[in-house]
Amino acid sequence: MTKSKSILALITLLVSMLSLHAQVEVRLIMNKPQYVIHEPITATLQLSNRTGRDITLQSTPDQSWLTFNVTSHSRRDLIAGRKVMFQAVNIPAGKTVKRNVNISQSYLIQQYGNYHATAMVRAQGIGVESYISNRVPFTVTNAPQIFSQVVGIPGQRNSSIEYQVLRFNTGRQANKDSHEELYISIKDVKTGQNRVTYSLGGAQLFRNPDIKLDGDNNLHLLYLISPSTYKHLTINTNGQIIDQSFTKRGAVGDPYLETLEGGAVLTRGGVAYDPKAEAEKRNAIKKASDRPDIIYNN
Secondary structure, three states: OHHHHHHHHHHHHHHHHHHHHHHEEEEEEEOOOEEEOOOOOEEEEEEEEOOOOOEEEOOOOOOOOEEEEEEEOOOOEOOOOOOOOOOOEEEOOOOEEEEEEEHHHOOOOOOOEEEEEEEEEEOOOOOOOEEEOOOEEEEEEOOOEEEEEEEEOOOOOOOEEEEEEEEEEOOOEOOEOOOEEEEEEEEEOOOOOEEEEEEEEEOOOOOOOEEEEOOOOOEEEEEEEEOOEEEEEEEOOOOOEEEEEEEEOOOOOOOEEEEOOOOOEEEEOOEEEOHHHHHHHHHHHHHHHOOOOOOOOO
């Protein structure tokens, strides 16, 4: 009798799992396989509604409709450091919606290593309460430092931060060759806590970036992003990009940063370049060439 009950319980569990997958399909897709330590660990959550009617996934006062489970390479469950209440999501019947999610909002991962993440969706009123996604791997790794400078924060006494500029090789990914990226990382000197870390995008680092500080302790970076194009970024002590410009290599020498007497930092050499205006110009030429020939009848 006990054996029959066990078999029945197993069958019930299997049926409920099949029902679960038939109603709401949950898929978690990491945005990339490797993350530099302290940068946001972001992913795409894909939700498919198979219930046959419109549904809304929403949090209750006590519990979010979306949570994550993160395990280390030793399969040890990490403890979530913060409860995040995600905004409600409406999913029409038969449709699939995607949402960008930041796992770092819940888990503060401060050690290098290999990890796995799973998403759990809780829904009310559609028969099954929990829907579990696929289990996806990701790696948290280090990036070599190419610049470091401690500066005071203007207007704040006894407060200082450390700018760090990092270089990171993404490694070969599916259908993508490896490439290098520049990262900015800012640390609070007093507490040792990381304030912000994020990618500045691709860079051609066979030429070292030109890096300077202006009179307000903003960080200036001038670096190559294509064989002939340089990008100049200005980043403040909060880690925000407050200005950017582009310069093409000129006939004589490469562009460089110059600090003026008043503390301003400017790009010298080269030719100012506006990629947006250039793209609009190319599109206008293309549209003109697409016009049909005009035939005049006598």
